[in-house]
Amino acid sequence: MMLANRWFPVSTFGDLQREVDRLFGTFGKCGNGRESRPSVYPAVNVWEDGESFFVEAEIPGVKMEDLDVQVVGDELTIRGQRPAFADENGTFHRQERSVGEFARVVALPAGVNPEGVQAVLRDGVLTITLPKAEAVKARKINITNQ
Amino acid sequence: MMAIATERCQPNCCDTDSMMGQTGTFAPIVDILEKENEWLLRADLPGATAETIDLRYERGLMVIRASVPARQDEKETRYLVREYGVGDFHRAFEVGEGIDASRIEAAFKDGVLTLHLPKAEEIRPRKISVQCDRN
Numbered sequence: 001m002m003l004a005n006r007w008f009p010v011s012t013f014g015d016l017q018r019e020v021d022r023l024f025g026t027f028g029k030c031g032n033g034r035e036s037r038p039s040v041y042p043a044v045n046v047w048e049d050g051e052s053f054f055v056e057a058e059i060p061g062v063k064m065e066d067l068d069v070q071v072v073g074d075e076l077t078i079r080g081q082r083p084a085f086a087d088e089n090g091t092f093h094r095q096e097r098s099v100g101e102f103a104r105v106v107a108l109p110a111g112v113n114p115e116g117v118q119a120v121l122r123d124g125v126l127t128i129t130l131p132k133a134e135a136v137k138a139r140k141i142n143i144t145n146q
Numbered sequence: 147m148m149a150i151a152t153e154r155c156q157p158n159c160c161d162t163d164s165m166m167g168q169t170g171t172f173a174p175i176v177d178i179l180e181k182e183n184e185w186l187l188r189a190d191l192p193g194a195t196a197e198t199i200d201l202r203y204e205r206g207l208m209v210i211r212a213s214v215p216a217r218q219d220e221k222e223t224r225y226l227v228r229e230y231g232v233g234d235f236h237r238a239f240e241v242g243e244g245i246d247a248s249r250i251e252a253a254f255k256d257g258v259l260t261l262h263l264p265k266a267e268e269i270r271p272r273k274i275s276v277q278c279d280r281n
Binding site for chain 1: 176188190194195225258
C-alpha cells in the first residue's frame with residue numbers, strides 16, 4: 001500500500017538551517033516520517049458546490065493509463081499503480097516514495113449522476129467532478145405574494 | 147568528500163495529524179539513489195510545473211523549491227473532507243563537494259522531479275588492476 005505525499009509544513013520549524021537534510025545521511029527514524037504518514041492512499045480533499053461534488057487527490061508519478069476511476073451508487077473508487085523505476089541499480093540512501101498498487105473508496109454524501117463524472121489528471125493532481133443527482137440538488141422555492 | 151552526518155530530527159516532526167489541511171510550505175518526499183557515476187534524486191512535487199520549480203546548487207547545498215498556487219479559494223470552499231493542504235515545496239540537501247555541478251540535469255513529469263547529480267571525476271570508483279609480482 002502506498003502512503004501519502006507530504007509530511008508537514010516546513011514553516012513550522014523556522015529557520016532554514018534546520019530544514020537542511022543530509023543527502024548522504026543514514027535513514028533517520030524521525031525525519032523520514034514514514035510511520036507517521038496516513039496509511040490510506042491517496043489522501044483526498046472533497047468539497048462541493050450547488051451542482052457538484054469535487055474529489056481531489058495527489059498521485060504524482062501515476063500515469064493516466066495506470067489509473068481507474070469508477071462510480072457505483074454514491075461510492076467513488078480510485079484505483080491505480082505507481083510504477084517502480086526500471087533503472088534502480090544502486091544503493092538507496094532514502095526511499096520515502098512508495099510504489100505499487102493502491103485503491104481508495106470515497107463515500108459521497110449523496111447520489112451523483114454517473115454519466116456526468118469527469119476526471120482530470122495534471123501534474124500529479126487528480127481532480128474528479130461528480131455532478132449531483134437531480135434529486136439531491138438544492139432547489140430555490142419561489143414564494144408568491146397573495 | 148561526502149558529508150558524514152545524521153538526520154536532524156525535528157522535535158515534533160511525527161505529529162502530522164494536527165497539521166492536516168494547513169496551507170504553508172511543505173517538505174516534498176524523495177528517493178535518493180546512489181549509482182556508480184551519479185546520485186539520482188526524485189521528489190514528489192504534485193501541482194507544480196517546470197516553470198514554478200526553482201533548483202539551486204550553491205556551496206555544496208542543493209535546494210529544491212516549487213511554488214504551488216492554491217487550487218481552491220480556501221475561505222469560500224465548502225470542504226467535506228480535508229486530508230492534505232496545498233502549498234509551496236521546499237527542501238534542501240547538503241551535497242558536499244563531490245558533485246560535478248556543471249552537469250546537473252533535471253526533468254519534471256507527472257508531478258515528479260528527477261534530478262541527476264553526476265559524481266565528480268575524482269570520487270568515482272576506479273577499477274584497480276593488480277599486477278603480478280613474479281620476482
